[in-house]
Amino acid sequence: MRPIVLFDLDGLLIDSEPVWDAAKREVFGPLGLHLTAEMQAATRGLRQRDMVAYWFDRAAVEGDPGDVERRIVAAVCRGLGAVALKPGAEQAVAVCARVSRAMAVVSSSPESVIRHALASTGLERSFDAVFSAEDDEYGKPHPGAYLRAAAALGASPGECIVVEDSFNGVLAGVSAQMAVVAVPEAADRCDPRFAIAALVLESLKDLDASVLGACVSGGSRGAAWASRGADPRPLRVPDRAV
Template sequence: MVDIAAIFDMDGVLIDSEPLWCRAEVEVFNHLGVPLTESMSSQTMGLRTDEVVSYWYAKFPWTGANQSVVADRILSQVGELVATEGKPMPGAVEAVQLCRRMQLPLALATSSPMSLVHLVLKRLGLQDAFDVLNSAETEEFGKPHPAVYLTTAHRLGVHPSKCIAVEDSIRGMMSAKTAGMRCIVVPAAEERENPQFAAADFVLDSLETINQAWLERVIYSLYSA
């Protein structure tokens, strides 16, 4: 087997947290007078929380709470929702466990802060599953910039060209591809027909598709040439 690393995004890949982010953002922003709706929240999918706040402040500037405070409020609410309601995406835990059994170097690369990462992994029972945990909060730029993926590959000790990223968003996919990685995307149902996902190497309806035989075929097809 070629020495390949697997790098998973978190929100929308491992945990069904996008609806939780949406609820928290709508509540916090509405309280500030920002007319955010659930459908509008998809515009910032894949961004760091500080970038989400900056995005909506640019469109609907508010007075009172500064952007850092607003970001903290959103994160606090999401953390509470994850701890009480968080559910794994179909096939997510099994896919991570499969990579462990196959002894692939394994990492998580997310736009979410590490405080939320630890809550999610505890909720999913995956506290010890990953060799590397990396958050874009420590990077100058978040996704779609490739920094978080490049740093993750470096920390794994694996060249980016030998990494397969698992993503769910356009920004996440662009981040991985720009880093020089191959990318499997699992878009939300309402996003599946987005033509931009054609840039991915594989587009799946669910991580339940992934089993050892499938993953071995993918690795050989992508990297044996």
């Protein structure tokens, strides 16, 4: 079977997390919210609407959440012009293009940011489609964006391989009952929660045809995990750093 490969974007293919972090500090700082590295990590992988709501709920922030979100996205777009690819990203995309029947980016970022980033890095022609959770009812860690991408590409969840860097993204892919390859940042690699992924890699440099083959033959380790019981609590926004 030739799989569908669904890539996250920020922090996985492109080194954009510093850009997002700087944009959030720039906008939230004057509002009295000074985000530490641990606080930034707490919302990693969430779409901007959910990230902004997270801090408005937890901190004494005054203002219009929609305006804050728009200003953060504008600051990110300004900073993406010089964004770099993550190590191994170009190679991993090329490998997946050879062995998959379709590839897409599935991101929490607005579509404008996704397309801007892909154009800035020269990856725009590598993908058959892009999917943003921006207008979905729920963002990651909810599986909706991944399920929507699979349906649009004519695939069942069992035919899809998700590649993610954040735990919120991994949880979204596992909850969609797809095989998930996790590529966490070094600081997060020992987090035992990543064990729900089918495979955990140190870098995209390690993503080759044999890895994809193992996912296809082994299926999603999380399929049984995701289907046991109907407890919705794993899909809550986390209260601690991920």
